Amino acid sequence: MIVRLLNEAGTQVFQEYLADLRGGLQNPMPAGLLNAEQFTQETAETIFAESKAFHSRFDAAVYLDSIFNSVSDSVLEEPGLWSWLSVFYFDQLCPPSRDGTRQPGEDYRYILTTDYRSYYRHLLAGPFRIYHAQRERGRLLLTNPVDKPGDINEQLASRQDLVASPGIMEAADLLYFSGAENTPKKGVAGKRPGNLRRFVTVVQQLDLTYDLYLMTGPEILRLLPSEFDRWWGSAEHAPSSSARNG
16 A cells, blocks of 8 residues: 555544544544545655554564665654554554453554654654664564563663664663574563663763763673673673673
């Protein structure tokens, strides 16, 4: 299907639909939100999207990156684009529960906002931006189902300066992602010493002294205190304790 943009009227209708769902009215998606002229408009560049199932946020991000491969940034920054995609993939972004009801949560999950406190929470734009910038380095934040961003995403993606750094994202991946199981290691978002929340705190402190943006993941790992040693495990490129202390 050719991708379109939700215009102001379409966005308002979509917002009203989300509000109805939150209020207990379980109506179908309003007709015409995908292609009616009164609710949508053409994009500046032609984009095709397939109706397909995403097994994870990573899967969705990879697919979106593929269809946006030659699309200009100005088009990708259009809020209406992401709102339209939210309508197109709504059954995956807000699947019905066993009793058939939908619990959509906040509007920012479907309608892109420029508010730094919530823009990363968009269920499609969020994972796309992480993957587009970091590729495999961002997989730690992208293993959950597309409708459930999870605690790991919340702890790290909310810090734009950290997510934009290749070295920091590589370090986080080396510490906390299990390549063998293709999933985050157990306890990453919990209370164990050296957990992700602690990593964010320490990295922000180190950034006051070091230019972490110019460093690689292993170089950043060498700066971390010993509480993170337990997470290195079998990380292929993680430095040894002697290398870190030397």
